[in-house]
Amino acid sequence: MSPSTPQLPANYRVILDVVNEFGAGRHATAQEVFMRARERQPRIGFTTVHRGLARLHELGHILKLDIPGEGSAMYEPATDDHAHFRCTACGAVEDVDYACDPATRALLEARHGLAIRQESITFSGLCRSCAATGTPSGAS
Ligand SMILES: [Zn+2]
Ligand SMILES: [Zn+2]
Incomplete structure (x- = not known):
């Protein structure tokens, strides 16, 4: 209601x-x-x-x-649907212009018998400024 x-x-x-x-x-x-x-x-x-x-x-x-x-x-x-990126060095979270295309989604639904309602994709690594400063990963 x-x-x-x-x-x-x-x-x-x-x-x-x-x-x-x-x-x-x-x-x-x-x-x-x-x-x-x-x-x-x-x-x-x-x-x-x-x-x-x-x-x-x-x-x-x-x-x-x-x-x-x-x-x-x-x-x-x-x-609009978009993916995210999280920097493992500074923790920044940015939008990434990516979404699973409808054909791929339909294929996954058919192959696995799913009804996908939502997608959540997060990439990780170094953001632009951390990559530029060559932040060492782990080493100090
Ligand atoms: Zn960063
Ligand atoms: Zn976002």
């Missing part, structure tokens, strides 16, 4: 605005969203922000990322 355009509670609206203002490619954590949301809505609680982010993700208004190696999930505005 969910209407097609659900009326968002005011607090959730604030959370959505904050994520959209961080913008694509920013990948904010719940903590960062909370800090920013509190500037506009001083009475908002962290639990509300957390619940709001989960709900907005369910509704498809924002994307949620669980990046391997990152302790906390990150959020970004709902945009």
Whole structure:
């Protein structure tokens, strides 16, 4: 019984605005969203922000990322499918312009009998500036 355009509670609206203002490619954590949301809505609680982010993700208004190696999930505005890259030296998380093409996806679904609903691809290695400075991996 969910209407097609659900009326968002005011607090959730604030959370959505904050994520959209961080913008694509920013990948904010719940903590960062909370800090920013509190500037506009001083009475908002962290639990509300957390619940709001989960709900907005369910509704498809924002994307949620669980990046391997990152302790906390990150959020970004709902945009086109894209992959991510995490730098193992500095921890930077960037957007990568890549998405599994529909034909490949259909092939995988047929071959394995799956109904794929979502994809999440994260590459890792050295980001541009770490690669440039030749950050040694592990050695100190
Ligand atoms: Zn880096
Ligand atoms: Zn992204």
